[in-house]
Amino acid sequence: MMQKYKILLSFLFVSLVAAIFRITNLDLIEFKGDEAINLYLAARPVFGHSLPPGGTISSIGIVNPPLLNYILFPFALISTNPKIVSLLIGLLNSVTIGLLYLVYRHYYGFKSALISCIFIALSPWAIIYSRKVWAQDFILPLMVPLILSVHKIVKEKKPRYWILYAFISLLLIQLHQPSLYFVAIVSLLIIVQQRKVSIKYSAIGIVLGLLPLIPYLIFQLGNSCPACASYTAASQRFSENYDLILFFRPLQIMSQGGFRFILGEDVLTMANSYPLLFSLRRIFYFEYLLIPLGGFLFLKQFPKLKILVWICILLPAIYFVSKVVPHMHYFVTLIPFLALLLGTAFAWLIKNKHLAIKYSSIVVLVLLISISIWYNLVFFDLLRNKQEIKGDYGTIFAVTEKRTNQIYDKYKDLPEYEEILLNSYVPKDFYKTFNPPQSL
Numbered sequence: 001m002m003q004k005y006k007i008l009l010s011f012l013f014v015s016l017v018a019a020i021f022r023i024t025n026l027d028l029i030e031f032k033g034d035e036a037i038n039l040y041l042a043a044r045p046v047f048g049h050s051l052p053p054g055g056t057i058s059s060i061g062i063v064n065p066p067l068l069n070y071i072l073f074p075f076a077l078i079s080t081n082p083k084i085v086s087l088l089i090g091l092l093n094s095v096t097i098g099l100l101y102l103v104y105r106h107y108y109g110f111k112s113a114l115i116s117c118i119f120i121a122l123s124p125w126a127i128i129y130s131r132k133v134w135a136q137d138f139i140l141p142l143m144v145p146l147i148l149s150v151h152k153i154v155k156e157k158k159p160r161y162w163i164l165y166a167f168i169s170l171l172l173i174q175l176h177q178p179s180l181y182f183v184a185i186v187s188l189l190i191i192v193q194q195r196k197v198s199i200k201y202s203a204i205g206i207v208l209g210l211l212p213l214i215p216y217l218i219f220q221l222g223n224s225c226p227a228c229a230s231y232t233a234a235s236q237r238f239s240e241n242y243d244l245i246l247f248f249r250p251l252q253i254m255s256q257g258g259f260r261f262i263l264g265e266d267v268l269t270m271a272n273s274y275p276l277l278f279s280l281r282r283i284f285y286f287e288y289l290l291i292p293l294g295g296f297l298f299l300k301q302f303p304k305l306k307i308l309v310w311i312c313i314l315l316p317a318i319y320f321v322s323k324v325v326p327h328m329h330y331f332v333t334l335i336p337f338l339a340l341l342l343g344t345a346f347a348w349l350i351k352n353k354h355l356a357i358k359y360s361s362i363v364v365l366v367l368l369i370s371i372s373i374w375y376n377l378v379f380f381d382l383l384r385n386k387q388e389i390k391g392d393y394g395t396i397f398a399v400t401e402k403r404t405n406q407i408y409d410k411y412k413d414l415p416e417y418e419e420i421l422l423n424s425y426v427p428k429d430f431y432k433t434f435n436p437p438q439s440l
Contacts, residue, residue: 010101010110015098017121018094018098018121019091025383026086026087026397027398030394030396035082036427039080039422040423041069042070042071042073043076046076047419051069053216053218053219064135065213067212068135072133080422089131094130097121100116100143101117104116104343107305108302109347112344112346117339119368120336122369126254139175139176140336142172142175145168149161150307152164162197162198163208166201166209167209169183171212174212185314186307186311189310189311193307242320242321243323243325252328254287254339260391263382264391274378280367280374290345291341291345294344294346297344297345298341309337311334311337312334312341315331315334346361349361383396404425408421
């Protein structure tokens with residue numbers, strides 16, 4: 001009984017730490033064109049319209065399946081206010097990190113699980129991709145059941161978990177199309193290691209996973225497949241060159257590497273306003289050494305689960321060979337595995353018999369956690385002070401909301417006011433270039 005109580009407390013602790021930067025400062029959320037379109041499409045039934053059988057256009061020019069519409073619909077039923085929806089998404093991801101802790105604790109022990117999930121909870125990139133109305137912000141909640149199914153299949157030899165694995169894999173691909181690379185690699189690694197697949201259970205999972213795609217397929221088949229041309233032209237959206245930065249993205253995403261994309265020229269503002277933090281952030285480079293060390297240790301300690309290490313190696317390699325554009329969000333699927341490698345490395349170092357190694361590793365761990373917290377606080381402070389960031393983050397929602405309310409306040413007595421307000425955030429180009437089908 002006491003053990004269950006301790007597990008519950010540690011689950012709550014991890015979830016609360018994850019929530020600190022995910023459900024606070026909601027006036028600073030990123031809510032631009034993509035986020036507005038996602039919420040607009042999902043909220044259509046709230047305003048008396050039908051759910052469209054298609055989503056937004058992906059970064060490679062293909063119309064997304066409607067899965068994100070279905071996922072966001074319950075959120076839109078609660079509220080169409082972007083801040084409330086972002087709060088709910090942040091809560092979902094916070095609880096997800098707590099659940100991941102429970103999975104990791106079961107298989108790898110308390111210390112590795114706690115350290116791994118604290119890194120996810122405080123990673124600036126992981127926070128960015130877990131508190132806005134975007135498809136990638138739902139990847140982590142899908143990763144937990146997928147990770148569980150992989151452990152059940154590979155370690156415990158339970159074939160019925162092929163149902164869960166196949167089902168979640170198809171949802172991941174529908175949610176974020178580049179996840180096809182990830183799913184293909186994981187599936188191949190499992191098959192090579194297991195040398196068998198449960199056809200019966202996999203078929204059940206595939207059928208379940210295809211159900212959300214049915215409206216999309218019906219529309220395509222009934223309208224001469226308008227997406228077919230997009231799939232044909234998708235190859236033109238890939239990079240013309242091989243980009244070595246793809247091999248560094250897995251290391252960067254665990255902290256704040258490559259954050260210049262988010263901040264743009266305001267990275268200089270951060271450097272000038274917070275010079276000590278900007279210098280101390282170099283400590284994050286320890287992770288570039290600790291992740292490979294964790295991979296080596298993991299292979300020795302858990303050889304049956306070596307596929308978790310190979311995933312981290314093969315995904316950037318496949319991206320490189322395929323000339324995939326090195327977007328950071330293409331690596332969100334790796335965050336749980338990279339964090340596990342960090343947790344494995346620190347757990348080994350902390351229990352090392354050499355006191356110098358033991359206490360040095362504790363100091364490094366405390367520094368990494370402390371600087372992560374400080375960096376996130378400074379990032380929010382920078383957003384609040386600048387309000388309009390010169391990088392991809394753009395204008396904070398508080399400013400956008402204020403401008404929008406001033407323009408549309410005269411319509412607040414209309415029954416359609418909430419729909420008008422939400423629709424106003426949708427870019428005009430959305431209507432000029434693409435408007436998803438409104439009914440089957």
